[in-house]
Amino acid sequence: MAEPLLRLEGIGKSFGPVTVLEGITLDIAQGEVLGVLGENGAGKSTLLKIISGIYTPSTGRILIDGQPFAALDPIGARRLGIAMIPQEFNLVASLKVYENVFLGQELRRGGFLDHARMREQTRKLLDSLEVHLDPNQTIERLSVAQKQMVEVARVLVNDARIVILDEPTTVLTSHETAVLFRVVKALVARGVTVLFISHKLKEVRELCDRLLILRDGQLVEHCAVAGMNEEAMARKMVGRELSRIFPDKPEAPVTRGTPALEVRGLCLTNVLHDIDFAVHRGEVLGLAGLVGAGRTEIAETLMGLRRRSAGEILVDGEPVAFTSPRQAHARGLAYLSEDRQGKGLQLSFNVMQNVTDLSLARYVRGLIRHGQERRRAEEYQARLSIKAAHLTAPVGLLSGGNQQKVYFAKLLDIEPEILLLDEPTRGIDISAKQQIYRLIRELTAQGKAVVVISSELEEIIGLADRTLVIRQGRVAATLEGDDINEECIMLYAAGAWEAGTEPATAHEPSQGARP
Amino acid sequence: MSPLSQRTTPLAQRFRNLPISGAILAPLLALIVLFVISSLASEYFLNTRNLSNVLRQVSYTGIIAIGMTFVIIAGGIDLSVGSMLALVGVVVLYVLNTITDPFQAVILAMLAALVGGALLGLFNGLLVTRGRIAAFVVTLATMSIFRSLALYFTDAAEVSTRNPLFQGVGGGFVLGLPIPVWTFFALAVVSHVVLFHTAYGRHVCAVGANAQVARYSGIRVERVVLSTFLIAGVCVGLSAIMLTSRLNSVSPSDAGYFFELDAIAAVVIGGTALSGGRGTVWGTVIGALILGIINNMLNLTGVSPYLQGLVKGAVILLAVLLQYKRAP
Numbered sequence: 135m136a137e138p139l140l141r142l143e144g145i146g147k148s149f150g151p152v153t154v155l156e157g158i159t160l161d162i163a164q165g166e167v168l169g170v171l172g173e174n175g176a177g178k179s180t181l182l183k184i185i186s187g188i189y190t191p192s193t194g195r196i197l198i199d200g201q202p203f204a205a206l207d208p209i210g211a212r213r214l215g216i217a218m219i220p221q222e223f224n225l226v227a228s229l230k231v232y233e234n235v236f237l238g239q240e241l242r243r244g245g246f247l248d249h250a251r252m253r254e255q256t257r258k259l260l261d262s263l264e265v266h267l268d269p270n271q272t273i274e275r276l277s278v279a280q281k282q283m284v285e286v287a288r289v290l291v292n293d294a295r296i297v298i299l300d301e302p303t304t305v306l307t308s309h310e311t312a313v314l315f316r317v318v319k320a321l322v323a324r325g326v327t328v329l330f331i332s333h334k335l336k337e338v339r340e341l342c343d344r345l346l347i348l349r350d351g352q353l354v355e356h357c358a359v360a361g362m363n364e365e366a367m368a369r370k371m372v373g374r375e376l377s378r379i380f381p382d383k384p385e386a387p388v389t390r391g392t393p394a395l396e397v398r399g400l401c402l403t404n405v406l407h408d409i410d411f412a413v414h415r416g417e418v419l420g421l422a423g424l425v426g427a428g429r430t431e432i433a434e435t436l437m438g439l440r441r442r443s444a445g446e447i448l449v450d451g452e453p454v455a456f457t458s459p460r461q462a463h464a465r466g467l468a469y470l471s472e473d474r475q476g477k478g479l480q481l482s483f484n485v486m487q488n489v490t491d492l493s494l495a496r497y498v499r500g501l502i503r504h505g506q507e508r509r510r511a512e513e514y515q516a517r518l519s520i521k522a523a524h525l526t527a528p529v530g531l532l533s534g535g536n537q538q539k540v541y542f543a544k545l546l547d548i549e550p551e552i553l554l555l556d557e558p559t560r561g562i563d564i565s566a567k568q569q570i571y572r573l574i575r576e577l578t579a580q581g582k583a584v585v586v587i588s589s590e591l592e593e594i595i596g597l598a599d600r601t602l603v604i605r606q607g608r609v610a611a612t613l614e615g616d617d618i619n620e621e622c623i624m625l626y627a628a629g630a631w632e633a634g635t636e637p638a639t640a641h642e643p644s645q646g647a648r649p
Numbered sequence: 650m651s652p653l654s655q656r657t658t659p660l661a662q663r664f665r666n667l668p669i670s671g672a673i674l675a676p677l678l679a680l681i682v683l684f685v686i687s688s689l690a691s692e693y694f695l696n697t698r699n700l701s702n703v704l705r706q707v708s709y710t711g712i713i714a715i716g717m718t719f720v721i722i723a724g725g726i727d728l729s730v731g732s733m734l735a736l737v738g739v740v741v742l743y744v745l746n747t748i749t750d751p752f753q754a755v756i757l758a759m760l761a762a763l764v765g766g767a768l769l770g771l772f773n774g775l776l777v778t779r780g781r782i783a784a785f786v787v788t789l790a791t792m793s794i795f796r797s798l799a800l801y802f803t804d805a806a807e808v809s810t811r812n813p814l815f816q817g818v819g820g821g822f823v824l825g826l827p828i829p830v831w832t833f834f835a836l837a838v839v840s841h842v843v844l845f846h847t848a849y850g851r852h853v854c855a856v857g858a859n860a861q862v863a864r865y866s867g868i869r870v871e872r873v874v875l876s877t878f879l880i881a882g883v884c885v886g887l888s889a890i891m892l893t894s895r896l897n898s899v900s901p902s903d904a905g906y907f908f909e910l911d912a913i914a915a916v917v918i919g920g921t922a923l924s925g926g927r928g929t930v931w932g933t934v935i936g937a938l939i940l941g942i943i944n945n946m947l948n949l950t951g952v953s954p955y956l957q958g959l960v961k962g963a964v965i966l967l968a969v970l971l972q973y974k975r976a977p
């Protein structure tokens with residue numbers, strides 16, 4: 135075998151007394167696509183951050199083209215052709231799209247910035263990614279999916295030899311994911327090496343040549359992907375047999391009586407048009423659609439975060455007019471945002487403080503009862519298996535998946551009656567996903583109503599009793615039973631079918647038992 | 650927490666159980682070191698009268714610094730506190746000199762100081778929240794406005810009072826300690842409890858850490874920001890009572906001069922992040938004490954008054970540098 139492009143020798147990393155990685159030794163060849171798998175907190179992001187020079191390894195060394203690098207820094211790494219899309223966005227919110235794409239590598243003409251050329255190149259890059267986005271937009275106005283595509287464009291700008299993708303698809307719908315994969319495959323064809331972290335095993339199987347599986351910071355498997363199915367990957371990853379991912383749906387979902395939440399003719403200027411739907415207690419309603427279809431906006435309007443321009447919202451049959459999430463919480467609504475770091479968690483707060491962020495009033499008898507807060511956080515830690523060294527450590531230091539679990543705990547702690555979950559399993563590993571799905575079913579079994587917004591079709595198919603397909607701010611279709619399948623959802627979401635005009639084909643039953 | 654603080658030593662463990670958090674360990678150690686150095690550098694330092702004087706001096710800016718702590722943790726800043734002190738002081742003296750009954754005059758003057766401070770703080774807060782102007786800009790402007798008003802109302806002349814009772818407020822002693830010192834410490838205890846043991850305090854931190862997340866969590870962000878400016882204003886009122894009653898007068902041009910910088914310095918030395926989101930009241934108290942002791946030591950050892958600013962500045966830089974190193 136030829137000299138490997140990248141060689142890791144006994145890489146280890148500790149933060150204080152906490153060892154996160156240990157003795158990782160591995161060769162990566164040029165043009166290889168390496169999938170990195172592991173449960174939340176296994177050390178995947180940490181390993182890739184070491185390769186891209188963000189962290190310095192505590193032990194071991196990295197060789198690139200046979201050349202050892204003891205202390206790689208981000209700038210040095212970029213000079214060597216290593217580019218990374220981090221798990222959490224790393225964009226300057228107040229700057230424009232093109233400024234972010236060229237941040238730190240601005241094009242100049244004479245001594246001045248060449249705005250025109252940067253804008254033009256950004257436009258080309260975005261076009262190649264099939265993202266229709268004005269390079270002059272500021273980042274803060276973009277949806278998370280758009281931000282993600284900007285991150286992708288940023289990597290494409292420099293001619294990288296090694297491209298690192300840390301869960302790039304968690305916020306993308308299947309369409310954008312397909313585009314991204316096409317771009318990645320084109321890169322690989324040019325001889326670029328790709329390191330790819332994902333909790334979506336199907337993607338890993340589709341894209342990757344080889345597989346690296348980490349468990350508790352140790353390398354447990356480094357093998358070819360060929361011949362491995364998703365079950366085998368999952369088994370290797372969690373170290374035990376996994377049963378079915380999705381719990382059974384109830385035989386006959388209750389759709390009679392007063393709905394827990396009903397929306398009539400909801401409008402939001404220029405975004406939502408005439409949205410009608412109802413969710414009953416004991417039911418999971420899926421909201422499917424392409425990115426930008428307006429699903430997040432529906433949830434935010436329900437929570438009183440956006441002012442609706444028309445329409446009615448009824449909770450348990452009573453009209454409500456929330457002007458702040460606080461009122462919505464009081465009526466039993468709770469919203470899990472897709473933007474965990476921007477809207478969900480206080481990263482500098484510790485686990486306890488985040489868990490009680492919404493429910494703090496319950497812990498106050500004159501003064502906050504810190505002991506009770508701690509006990510509650512410990513309960514959630516056990517129940518959701520949150521991996522955290524200390525409950526007093528800032529949540530920002532937890533791995534992405536564990537942050538998501540803390541966010542979930544924060545919601546659960548106000549015992550909501552109606553849950554609006556926007557990408558609830560974003561960045562969560564497969565066994566934790568299974569746990570979350572069970573939890574959602576437990577909640578509906580207790581008579582709560584759940585709305586799941588998800589870009590993962592499998593999740594919608596496996597979980598939802600009924601599904602609304604949203605397209606350009608309108609309800610394109612309401613699907614039930616076996617009609618909730620990939621084909622139907624995609625065709626309605628893309629606008630190929632209009633409600634009522636679809637051909638009456640019998641769809642093969644697709645139960646969500648797929649792993 | 651930083652990697653440092655994860656290495657839990659028994660000592661740190663014991664500190665964690667105290668109401669004092671690990672975060673103020675560094676400023677506390679600095680204070681102790683400074684105290685020891687000062688007592689070695691000058692024989693007068695440990696003199697009870699000297700110490701009581703240092704504490705008194707510290708309490709005027711310390712009280713303001715506590716209010717400033719709330720503002721800064723919530724992500725703002727208040728540059729107007731010094732000018733506000735002068736303006737409130739002028740109001741206090743006006744009330745004292747218009748009411749004839751001395752006892753009534755003192756009570757009403759004190760009330761006027763607290764209400765006046767609250768209103769001026771509210772003014773700042775409304776401009777920040779309703780006017781959507783950056784706190785730095787708002788209070789930079791009101792710093793100029795308040796001072797100018799104080800000068801205008803008094804024709805830039807010192808105002809004094811003959812009220813026989815007033816001086817007893819700021820000049821009096823209880824159990825051997827000046828009343829301003831008691832006020833300062835009592836305020837610190839109350840503020841600490843509010844900041845760390847009430848939902849309100851948690852909300853102040855949340856708003857400063859990430860206002861967007863706070864909004865999504867149903868916290869009334871604007872109301873919280875507004876309230877911190879109000880608290881700062883009340884603290885200024887309290888400080889104005891202590892200061893004017895001690896002197897029985899107010900000088901509109903000198904009162905509170907540079908107090909905003911001392912207050913901010915105390916907050917920063919105490920380990921509160923200027924970017925907001927986290928901080929401690931005890932840190933601020935320690936920061937104020939450090940500044941006071943440095944001032945005193947420089948006076949006692951006869952260092953040129955022109956160099957005192959240099960030392961103060963160096964201490965601020967050192968404190969921030971150490972904190973920056975500590976952050977992960």
Ligand SMILES: Nc1ncnc2c1ncn2[C@@H]1O[C@H](COP(=O)(O)OP(=O)(O)OP(=O)(O)O)[C@@H](O)[C@H]1O
Binds near residue numbers: 174175177178531
């Ligand atoms: N700067 C840090 N300080 C302390 N601990 C850290 C730090 N960064 C990561 N960790 C810890 O290291 C462990 C591994 O984190 P890492 O982010 O690599 O996990 P991951 O495999 O990417 O997980 P996920 O799938 O959830 O993203 C976690 O337990 C995390 O809490």
Ligand SMILES: [Mg+2]
Binds near residue numbers: 178179300533
């Ligand atoms: Mg990760």
